[in-house]
Amino acid sequence: MLPGCVAAGVITFLGFRFHLNLTITSFLYLIVVVLQSLRGNFASSAFVSLLTVACLDFFFTQPLFSFEVTDPLDILALIAYLITGLVITRLTTRVRKEVAISENQRHQVDLLYLLARQLLALNPDDHLLEHSVERCREVFDMTAVCLFDANVGQLYAAGSPPDGLGEQVRTVCCLGEDEYDGAARVSLRCLHAAGKNVGAAAFVGLQDCELTIGPLAALATAMLERARAFQSASYSAAAE
DSSP states (O other): OHHHHHHHHHHHHHHHHTTOOHHHHHHHHHHHHHHHHHHSOHHHHHHHHHHHHHHHHHHHSSSTTSSOOOOHHHHHHHHHHHHHHHHHHHHHHHHHHHHHHHHHHHHHHHHHHHHHHHHHHSOOSTTHHHHHHHHHHHHTTOSEEEEEETTTTEEEEEEOOOTTHHHHHHHHHHHTOOEEETTTTEEEEEEEETTEEEEEEEEESOSSHHHHHHHHHHHHHHHHHHHHHHHHHHHHHHHO
16 A cells, blocks of 8 residues: 555655646546555555545645635546546456456366375375375365275374364264364365265365365265275285
C-alpha cells in the first residue's frame, strides 16, 4: 500500500505544480490504482482508490483545497472515477486469486504424479507399506502419515503422529466412516476395495486437503492391494 500512496503523492505534487486538469490527473491516478491492484490485496487497492479520489477533489476541483464540489460535472467525474477504480481493483484481485488457486492446483497435481511414480518404483517386498507411507509424507511435506492394513491388522506410520492416532485409524476402518479434524489438520479416510474395508489412512498436516485427500486415499488403497498381492504370491510360492 505504501508504494501506491507514495506514487499518488508524487502525481498530486506534479499535477498541481504543472496545473494538470482533472481528466489527465484522473488517468494518471488510475495507473497507480491498477499497479497497486497488481501488487496488493483488495483492501490496500481500495484505500489507494479512495485516497486518489480525495486528492482529485481537494487539489483539482473547484473550489481548491476543499472537499466541497460545486460543479455537477466534477461530481459526476469523481463518482465515475471512484467506480472505475473500485471495479478495476475488484477484477484484478479476483484474477490474481484465481491464478493463485490454479497454480496451487497444478502444484498439487504435480506432487500427486511424483508420488505415484515413486510408489510404482518401490519393490513389492515386505517393507512396501513402510516405504509407501514415508514417501507420501516426504513428497507432501506432512507431519505424519499412518496406514492401517486390515488384512494383517498392522499399522504403518511415518513422521511424528499425535498420541492416539493409531487407535483413531483402526476405529475409522472398523466403522467405515471418514473423519476430519480441522483444528489439528488430521484427515482420516477409510479405504475400500471390492466393496469392503481393506484399511484406513491418516494424513496429518496436509496442505490442500480438499483437493488431494481423495487421490492420496486411492494411492493408499492401491498400495494395500499391491502388498496383499505380493503376500499371496509369496505364500503360493512357499506352498509349492
